[in-house]
Amino acid sequence: MSQYSQLEKALKYHFGYENFRPGQREIIENALSNRDLLIIMPTGGGKSLCFQLPALIKKGVTVVVSPLIALMQDQVEALRKNGVAATFLNSSLNSYQTRSREQYILQGKVKLLYVAPERLISDRFLPFLDLIHHQVGISAFAIDEAHCVSEWGHDFRPEYRQLILLRKRYTDVPTWAFTATATDRVRNDIIQQLGLKDPSIHIASFNRQNLYYEVRPKKKNAYAELLELIRDSEGSGIVYCLTRKKVDEITFKLQHDKISALPYHAGLTDEERTQNQTRFIRDDVRVMVATIAFGMGINKPDVRFVIHFDIPRNLESYYQESGRAGRDGEASRCTLFFSYADVKIIEFLINQKSEAQEQLIAKQQLRQMIDYAEGTDCRRTIQLSYFGERFLGNCDNCDNCRYPKPVQDWTLEAMKFLSCVARCKEKFGMGHIIDVLRGAKTQKIAQYEHEKLSTYGIGKDKSVEEWRMLGRSLLHQGLLEQSTDGYAVLKLNALSWEVMRRQRTVSIPVTVTQKLTWNEDNAKTVEAEMLLQRLRSLRKQLADEQSVPPYVIFADSTLKLMAQVKPQTKDAFSQLSGVGSHKLSQYGDKFIAEIRAYCQEHNSQEQKLNPTSSLTSVSATALQTLLLYQQGLSVSEIAEKRNLRPTTIFSHLCDLIEKNQPIDINHLVPPEKQQKILQVLEILGDIALTPIKEYLGDTYSFEEIRLVRSQWRKKSHKN
Structure with a gap:
């Protein structure tokens, strides 16, 4: 062998x-x-x-x-x-x-x-x-x-x-x-x-493809948004806060709103922290609200969401903390709430450091974190570049890729903003500049007689948030600078003067207010969801009997496969990803009995997939696409139902074809086109798609070429 x-x-x-x-x-x-x-x-x-x-x-x-x-x-x-x-x-x-x-x-x-x-x-x-x-x-x-x-x-x-x-x-x-x-x-x-x-x-690559990254502005109703996020999510989650006080406050509010939550921070006793962590790992409590003290000791692969209610101090911390979601490879969500009020708190903490060099490094790291939060590029591009890994963007699994922000020309507004900074002699922060532009009557404006400036009140047509959005974008684009002394005073540079002299235009991404929905699992039928909940209950019961965390019995991904495939024999059950010989003998009969009982109650049948290909090689998300495809849905219908791009569904179908699953590409690519693409593949071999498309011409789409190439690969591997 x-x-x-x-x-x-x-x-x-x-x-x-x-x-x-x-x-x-x-x-x-x-x-x-x-x-x-x-x-x-x-x-x-x-x-x-x-x-x-x-x-x-x-x-x-x-x-x-x-x-x-x-x-x-x-x-x-x-x-x-x-x-x-x-x-x-x-x-x-x-x-x-x-x-x-x-x-x-x-x-x-x-x-x-x-x-x-x-x-x-x-x-x-x-x-x-x-x-x-x-x-x-x-x-x-x-x-x-x-x-x-x-x-x-x-x-x-x-x-x-x-x-x-x-x-x-x-x-x-x-x-x-x-x-x-x-x-x-x-x-x-x-x-x-x-x-x-x-x-x-x-x-290895630092790219965690199963994680969805998003940044949300932290407004007055941020807690209500946090609550909605948790209620709309399934499974366990972590909410990170900057201070012990905030941890206790958010925990209290969540408990009041009937969310099973516990706190974790250095102010608790060792016994309290250990007890709370154990309850979280064993699914006795759903949400852990924590400071970064809740870190390396978490061995829980089925965390479905990580929410940073306050901005972290640097990108490496954010990558590690958000990376505690989805360690089992299943789709999970990472949300960051961003506000400049939190930045001020971190700046204050940084200023308490005794070493000037430490302060400088910490401020630079914080600036990188702000750049990430404000960035309009693919979130993965920003993260991976921090670790020296190149990623070209368009990951289709972050807010900036799924919901690209429209870009508008704000050159005139930028000239007003920068002129106001100049008129104020580069001695004030963003809040004061915006107050001057909007004609506010604050004590500071009266103290410095800034109501007499030519820029006073010339920006009444824009809201505070719109001016702040412009100010952040100017900083992000390097058209304006900020002092690193902790006071965040705005400073002009050479590019600022180019803008004011009309030698440079300014375009900024304008945030469109929308509710970003999370529908990765929309493809589940109500039936599969009901069976999944029963299997979770059985898993929890067995875990409690043995005093172990539920994921030790079976991973979430394995339970989802059970609910989708509904295996009713030991042979079929053994084919599931995550079912080894020991777990088959120890738990197989109990889970098969639960599945059989459910199928009898609901007159449901086991899903018959291609027996020549093990289900272990098919991802849970591709399997959801396959089940919908077998129901007769088109690619566009599957994409709409799952809230995914059609290109993602095509990727699933290509993967399924290569894994020997029953996809009939005659419904997707006309036979005459298939023949021509196969001829080109035989000549050029298994190379990138672009040269193949250039050879074939514009009448052939990338999706058609990919599907036929997958079919060709499958046959080549057989031979």
Whole structure:
């Protein structure tokens, strides 16, 4: 049997998945060849599997270094539910539990041992580690959250620096370092501080395609909008706030409005924080309202929404915090409420820093965060460029791509605004400039006699928000500057004077007030939704009986597949993504019984999909498109029903064709066109679409070429 089939077989047997995510297979192959590894893979990218699967295949014990007790306990529990021999040793165990686990390890009954760095490097533990190495063998050291080793990382921990002891003590044991984010400087520090020898380095894309990003202006009714967002969303969510006071306030309001919510911040006792986190992870409470103290220890893959009610301090924090949504790969939403009042709070906190250089860096990072919030480019383009990754935009999964803002010529208004800054001698912030333009009668205007300025009252035709929108856009476009002394005083530059001399025009995106609806799951029939709720109830019941989080039983994505496909035999059930051999034997009968009962009550049938292709290879969102297509809906009808672009539906159909699902492209592309496209593909091969289209001419659409190419690829792979 080839290594290819062996690895896939092990993946399905232990974890229930038939296909690796991008990069996983190559990483695992390098791990099995005893190489040192440095893996930078964003949250939700599947980095845990990259050390868990090799640990099951290799001889001996893989020692996993994990910085948080709660996190290691959750991971071990999830592994055990998959039938994997894993355990942990930490301070939560009594002496009897510790001794019995140590005996199991020395008897070769454990494949993965989780331990905190403090314990690992202690004088008492190192001799035990020597004993493990001598009796059963240590296959590798897997260092999770490896950025903690670097002073330049965002979560430096001194004890991580001492882990180089492992390399000196066990020279023949490979070290695998894993982290979610790391700059070039941090990567080099990890290699040096852990003593990695010629490591295989893998840097995955930071693009989380399943996350929908949006920014909303934070107005007076922001709480009502927040409440509506939560009520319109399904599943669990996190609401991040800047201060403890705001966390308590939002929690109180949500509870008053019948939303199951709990707070999490440094002002609570350790016991309260642990209890609240456990209740959230186990779905006893739906929403966690938190400061950034609620961070690295969250091992909950089915968070469906993350809302930042206040702006974060920098883009890296926002990426990590929003990235706690949708770690299971399912569609999830990330919303940021943005207001300059919050910016002022962060500026005040920055000004409390003692080092001038620290202040400067923090202000620059905040400026980048504001640029993101105000930006009209694709949200992914802005985020990924921060991490040095190029993305060309049009992601179709952010507010700026789905709802592009119309651009208007505001040159005249810009001249008025900049002239007012000049007349005020570049000594005031945006609020005062707008007051002067609108002819307000404030104490500050009277104090400086600015009612006598020629620009006083020349902007009465625009609202405060419209002038503020212009001011932000001028800053974003570099046509105006802002002081970095914490006072945000507006300053003119050379480009400002070009505008005032009519040498440069100014166009700005004008926000159109609209309710942005979230209809990613609109394609679900009422029937599938009802069955999904019953399956969730069963999952919660089983999880409570075993005192584990519900996602440990089955992931949301697997439940959705159950509700859509309605498998009523063990063979069909075993084909679902996320159903391994252990979970099939442990839970299969209970879930099949629930599905059968539902189908009998509602006279519903199992969905018959192509048996020659495993459902594990089909994404949940593509499967929804397939079920609608099988009901006879056209591409445009499916797109409208799912609130997606037709190009996205075509992408689903192409993917389904290549995965051997029953799509008849004769209904989508005329046979004579198919024949011509196939001839060109045979000549040019599997290349980009544009040269193929140029060869064929304008009578052929990109969508037609893509569909035929997918059909051609499927046949080519068969041959």
